Amino acid sequence: MLKRALEGVLTEQEASELYSAFDQIGDILIVRIPDSLLSKKKVIGETLLQSVHPARSVFYQATPVEGDFRTRNLEVIAGEDNTETEYKEYGCRFKVDVEKAFFSPRLSTERDRIAGLIQDGEVVINMFGGVGMFSIIAAKKKRCTVYNIDLNPYASKLCEENIRLNKKLKGTVISINGDAAQVVREQLQNMGDRTLMLLPERSDEFLDSAISATKSGGIIHYYSHQHADKRQDAAELSKQHYLQVTNVKSEIVGGRMVRAVGPHYYQTVVDAKITK
Template sequence: MEYLKVQREFAEDARRKLIREDALEREHEIVHEGDHVLFPLKKKIEVAGCETVEREGPLKTRKPRSLREALEGKLSDEDLANVPTSYNIVGDIAVLELDEKIMDKREVIAEALMDTFRNLKVVALKTEMVSGEYRTPTVEVIAGEKRTETLHREHGCLYKLDVSEAYFSPRLAAERRRVVDQMGRGEHLLVLFAGVGPYAILAAKDADAKVTAVELNPKAVEYMRWNVRKNRVDVDVVEGDAREVTPSLGKFDRIIMPLPKLADTFLNVAVEALNPNGIIHYYSFAHNTLEATGHLAEVLGAMGLRPDILDAVECGSYSPCLSRYCADFRVESL
């Protein structure tokens, strides 16, 4: 292999010249020898004050571009077909869901995931879906450090959470941005089912909103209070059942309801807390937009109301057939 041997103080200038001339070979590592730097060459080139030398230089170790690529040669084609193409990365923890057919390969898959994302320190396997009163996932650490607490950054905010104690989806980052970007300065915002505070804190930080956040899970509340302090925002954190505490909180210009499975059972509570001409962001699981907005209309219709739909967006999948939808709407009388 031919290398261009350059004195260290001139190495950066030489590197730029090689790039301009398309002469820098990319498959081998740049080599350091004493006071010289050796650049691998893809073609001959003359550079004043430098010489061309022969070396057996090392190849670059290329990071896999995907989990499946990292597993090629380690799993059969049949097993590779069952490897997930998506997973949640929360801070330095990856949370995986695996098909039962490849559950016995979980350690191999976890190690390959850590090779793919070098910043990962933990891989956790979700062994049960989000469930229970507090919407917490059941997870098992299968690679890396034996912990489930992490720090996650999103839109300039920092969140501490435990992936086994509180629900958090990094896949909703763009959706949280979409909602907060609609807000006017100083709005009164109520976030129900607030979790560790991603909607509430972002709204307080970027929209200068007067925010109240309600959460039932005491562990999530503990993390949310830490996150509020750490991000230096003003959020009124309320621990309790939304049905019980919301009536005493006053009226709001905007209400966010990020609990797709049960939000319809809380709609009456949200409507009562909404100022005239206020907006609700209502999340649900459905097969399509028409089904999502249709069910919303049915629930409101039973209250003698109807939704004035401002927007309805798909914001993530729940299963091969079901997606998460958000309907942004105002409330009108029938």
């Protein structure tokens, strides 16, 4: 879609260098542009603003998502310089700030999958919950209690606002600002029927905390990044990796390749039932 929108604006060679997709979050578009085309970022932005509806702002992603708060630097290249918007998914409304708190529309299918697995009455511990997307969608569908933990105070504040925005939840979402390992150690040991580890680049580091948070017989959803020559191999590689790094008896009950994050590089999830 991105290359199609820019036909006639870029040469065929330039178009071949351009990343093929952009993220649309509410009325904000976020595009990654290779260094070779940065001189044309304004015309790229203006063309997208005119071609995609609804669109109020187009931002160039100047840095990857990084740091403990999982944020990125964005530069406005067309439209309004305002990084706040409203996003809707599965009947829920979310206020998001695409620069101050982590958010990805590309996890929509996975959010729906997790919500479908949760059973009424479960306690769910979302260790890196961000603005509350997974947690609120789960509580919309099931009578569960979800602890949404995030280190980024702005993400936790947005989660609280999003809980208020979505008044007709079947379940309950509790937003906690803090380090997930410390929060689990002090408040949530052996409380979770299900624990989400939505920080794939650091899952090994926090696995012991996830095990501590989860009841015997509970499920850990372990997300990681895996290199694989073939897309279909990524899920199997992630299962092997989990079994190598875990220190608790585990039965693999599910898992999948969630999305591609680079050439031969994938975000994956393993669903593991643990026995303590």
